[in-house]
Amino acid sequence: xxxxxxxxxxxxxxxxxxxxxLENHPRAVLQAAPGAGKTSTVPLALLDAPWVQGRQIWMLxxxxxxxxxxxxxLAANLNETRVGETVGLVTREHRLISPQTRxxxxxxxxxTQRLQREPELTQVAAVIFDEFHERSxxxxxxxxxxxxxxxxxxxxxxLLLMSATLDGEGLAQQIDARMxxxxxxxxxxxxAYRAATLEQVLESKLRQLVREIAxxxxxxxxxxxxxxxxxxxxxxxxxGSLLPVYPLFARLTAQEQQQALDSEERRVILxxxxxxxxxxxxGVDTVxxxxxxRYPEFDPVAGYSRLVTRRVTRAQADQRAGRAxxxxxGQVWRLWNAEELLAEELAPEIERVDLGRLVLExxxxxxxxxxxxxxxxxxxxxxxxxxxxxxxxxxxxxxxTARGRVMAGWPLEPRWGVxxxxxxxxxxxTRRRIVDLVSLLxxxxxxxxxxxxxxxxxxxxxxxxLPGPLVxxxxxxxxRLERLLGDVPAAAPETPVDLIGALLGAFPDRIAQQRGGRGxxxxxxxxxxxxxxxxxxxxxxxxxxxxxxxxxxxxxxxxLPLSEEQLRQRVxxxxxxxxxxxxxxxxxxxxxxxxxxLGSLVLEERSLPLDQSVDITPVLLxxxxxxxxxxxxxxxxxxxxxxxxxxxxxxxxxxxxxGDEALRADIEHWLAPFLVGVRGLGxxxxxxxxxxxxxxxxxxxxxxERLAPASVELNGKRHVLDYTADxxxxxxxxxxxxxxxxxxxxINNGQHPVCLHLLNPARRPLAVTRDLHSFWNNAWxxxxxxxxxxxxxxxxxxxxxxxxxxxxxARQRE
Numbered sequence: 001x002x003x004x005x006x007x008x009x010x011x012x013x014x015x016x017x018x019x020x021x022l023e024n025h026p027r028a029v030l031q032a033a034p035g036a037g038k039t040s041t042v043p044l045a046l047l048d049a050p051w052v053q054g055r056q057i058w059m060l061x062x063x064x065x066x067x068x069x070x071x072x073x074l075a076a077n078l079n080e081t082r083v084g085e086t087v088g089l090v091t092r093e094h095r096l097i098s099p100q101t102r103x104x105x106x107x108x109x110x111x112t113q114r115l116q117r118e119p120e121l122t123q124v125a126a127v128i129f130d131e132f133h134e135r136s137x138x139x140x141x142x143x144x145x146x147x148x149x150x151x152x153x154x155x156x157x158x159l160l161l162m163s164a165t166l167d168g169e170g171l172a173q174q175i176d177a178r179m180x181x182x183x184x185x186x187x188x189x190x191x192a193y194r195a196a197t198l199e200q201v202l203e204s205k206l207r208q209l210v211r212e213i214a215x216x217x218x219x220x221x222x223x224x225x226x227x228x229x230x231x232x233x234x235x236x237x238x239x240g241s242l243l244p245v246y247p248l249f250a251r252l253t254a255q256e257q258q259q260a261l262d263s264e265e266r267r268v269i270l271x272x273x274x275x276x277x278x279x280x281x282x283g284v285d286t287v288x289x290x291x292x293x294r295y296p297e298f299d300p301v302a303g304y305s306r307l308v309t310r311r312v313t314r315a316q317a318d319q320r321a322g323r324a325x326x327x328x329x330g331q332v333w334r335l336w337n338a339e340e341l342l343a344e345e346l347a348p349e350i351e352r353v354d355l356g357r358l359v360l361e362x363x364x365x366x367x368x369x370x371x372x373x374x375x376x377x378x379x380x381x382x383x384x385x386x387x388x389x390x391x392x393x394x395x396x397x398x399x400x401t402a403r404g405r406v407m408a409g410w411p412l413e414p415r416w417g418v419x420x421x422x423x424x425x426x427x428x429x430t431r432r433r434i435v436d437l438v439s440l441l442x443x444x445x446x447x448x449x450x451x452x453x454x455x456x457x458x459x460x461x462x463x464x465x466l467p468g469p470l471v472x473x474x475x476x477x478x479x480r481l482e483r484l485l486g487d488v489p490a491a492a493p494e495t496p497v498d499l500i501g502a503l504l505g506a507f508p509d510r511i512a513q514q515r516g517g518r519g520x521x522x523x524x525x526x527x528x529x530x531x532x533x534x535x536x537x538x539x540x541x542x543x544x545x546x547x548x549x550x551x552x553x554x555x556x557x558x559x560l561p562l563s564e565e566q567l568r569q570r571v572x573x574x575x576x577x578x579x580x581x582x583x584x585x586x587x588x589x590x591x592x593x594x595x596x597x598l599g600s601l602v603l604e605e606r607s608l609p610l611d612q613s614v615d616i617t618p619v620l621l622x623x624x625x626x627x628x629x630x631x632x633x634x635x636x637x638x639x640x641x642x643x644x645x646x647x648x649x650x651x652x653x654x655x656x657x658x659g660d661e662a663l664r665a666d667i668e669h670w671l672a673p674f675l676v677g678v679r680g681l682g683x684x685x686x687x688x689x690x691x692x693x694x695x696x697x698x699x700x701x702x703x704x705e706r707l708a709p710a711s712v713e714l715n716g717k718r719h720v721l722d723y724t725a726d727x728x729x730x731x732x733x734x735x736x737x738x739x740x741x742x743x744x745x746x747i748n749n750g751q752h753p754v755c756l757h758l759l760n761p762a763r764r765p766l767a768v769t770r771d772l773h774s775f776w777n778n779a780w781x782x783x784x785x786x787x788x789x790x791x792x793x794x795x796x797x798x799x800x801x802x803x804x805x806x807x808x809x810a811r812q813r814e
Contacts, residue, residue, distance in 0.1 A: 391505070
């Protein structure tokens, strides 16, 4: 790397400051814009620092492609023709290092494995977390482990976090680090907005925009799309365009990825988020950002992670824009409205994804009490630990079992690790089948989307009837998995199993039972899934499900059918048979059943007789307290009584609460004593509820009757009050019953006037009032005139307060 090329990079101006900071402090944060030169210069600048003392500098990259690109660029800057000399590369697939290697670029998962084997990192002077803003699960874990090592074993170990978009000041304070900021970018960017939906982008807008750019610009175009499916659709849309089109996503082979990155021709590159960070793509001066990205997100109800498509964050948009200004001035087209508000940044993966691997790694480390930037969510941590206990990877204390100790060192997700572990207890043919299966389902290449069961999928692999890139990827992975198995003792670790037994051991919560609809299944661990239609497994009695995507009822992609007999033979020790009392809402009564259950699945159920010796009260109370509350046969008189109590309580009287919420919460105290002999809702009646309500009110019932009577007397006849209206009891009666009265009745020691609904001869209100005296003296004159003309046969006195009760009403008192 020539001095001139270094001096042109923005990061060059802060390299002396960064070196000085790390000389005197073990932790630092470097914040610099995309294209500032962090990845390609900082490791080289630190090589000659006195504290390095000939040891290695490790730099972590979030993706394999970024690691390969960064290693090649660092080697080129040292005028070395290949990786593996001064600059080395270690990923899950590659290990290019030599005795003279001083800088090692590695993927984040590799760091975790190295720390687990050698926590002191004796040959390492510094660990650089590049593009830390992505906050992958492995990056958070690696940082937590490194800080733990710093505090106990290696206080001289340097940690450097580099990012373009993270809150550097906040992060530095959080980990007690020194902050170094690099202002500006190397080349200017122009940003324009052109709103379009993703469908419009893929159908026509992208083709129009690419054609427009190709005619005006002289460089290549990098287009960001959410996933592989959209890239393939866009490639079809761009056929015959002015520029050649290259895809760029994780499932491509390394050769295909490098072809997109290094081609010297003017071209269009269609990329996923794999191109957001740590990449300089030759010749690109224009970025088109569709504004969407696809992320893994854990569904705690379904118990698995799924891919979701969401709007990019502000930080992601800035990272993507930065790809256009790395080798010269650039332009950016954002395909959304400039006024649209984007989230500032994506939540860390530790808050979004399955924590199974994290729980396993902390158990292997010996402690989960680590200096996390954000502690894992307690509920999801507990859920992941429960699954690992189900998988027999952890014991009840959370420590690794013998199985867990073997598979913890494998770079596999826990389920695949268990499946590989159980492969050791199978015959050679089944072992080969399992190796192929794990290789297929963890491959970087896309699997066929047509509905096939896993037996068919493995058969097609054996016949090489799958796409060539997928077959090659699987074969490469299979060799690696065979080596993993060869590194552990050959003796069978447990009771011999077949393929179904191994799958049931790795997916104990994914045993699926058909649940009343063709192609619809319920999982033993809760939740459910459905098969795409049509599907040859739609009529299967049971499935063991390996791959699910979608929402709460996910789409089952990979599964193996099995019969109940096969299931019972292999998981007999996990089937629980027990009697239970249940409330049957259709029959509205408690029933007694015997069930054989596997998790949430009912394998068999039969009815048992329910005699009088069985106490069903708790079950009946739970049903009434829940969905059957509204089935209680409250009479109108009881509803009025409860309303009377509520009115008096609102007025300040100390009475037991008889509202729905209070009665439901306390149902076992006021209703349970009266349920002796009750077997279902048909045995409940208003008389029983009246007794129970009297029991709850106790001596306060007399106070209720005195202060809020059910009825009041008018002119010698009792009239029922309605307490269910708002604020005051209502008395509705023909206006003639109020003749001779100058005031209406009151309750609660005269504090609450009754609301009077004065009815005309058609039983419709002619007035509503709480002040009878005011009504007679003010509104009556007009009302009287209207009533005399409409009902001339009725008596409408001029002064009703002094009038006598009409004779026909007087006869009603007798």
